[in-house]
Amino acid sequence: MKNTINTLNAPQAIGPYSQAISFDKILFISGQIPANPATGEIVSGGVAEETHQVMKNLKAILEEAGSHFSNAIKTSIFLKNMHDFAVVNEIYASYFEEGNYPARETVQVAKLPKDVNVEISMIAHL
Template sequence: MKTIIYTENAPAPIGPYNQAVLKGDTLYISGQIPLNPATMELVADNIESETKQVMENLKAILEEAGMTFENVVKASIFIMDMNDFGKINTVYGSYFNEKTAPARETVQVACLPKNVNVEISMIAVR
């Protein structure tokens, strides 16, 4: 049995998927883009503000499932321009303890939903 996780503090799905699915003790969080959940408008001032919004969306979903970033075991970061890696990494890293940070990959892609510059998905375990 799986449990659908949903919070109004993260953007509503814009397709046939859920914000997250909890199966047993494992939480699978769908890729989050820099949408402000209150307005469903993109946060696109700069790559740092985009990344911060993505991380805040992920944080809201984790909290809805009774978890924190300490529960995250795997992250996938998709970016439009690898030249933004350092700036994204700085913001992303501020949400984790470096000694207990999750496994991760970062890949440059050709295009992301709504032409955003960054999307992050995560897997967390209780």
């Protein structure tokens, strides 16, 4: 059965999509940008602060669905600048138990919504 997942603890969708959809014990989380869920504003301070906010947004959606980072199967990281890879990678890794990382790709893109530096989507098990 398909279920829509929505929480006020993560930014609300800025277009015609859901924060996440669960289907047959699999959770598909839409790409999260570094928006503060309380204000809708993009966090300031650079790619490190943005990455932490993205991971907090993912965590809020995982928790709303009854899951957690240890159940992540696959992530996709989109960077505005591949020179930010090391910083993003270090922060991203800190949210997972060592050795229990999901499959992943990281790509540089020409532009991201609201001109942010990082966006991350995720597939997880419930």
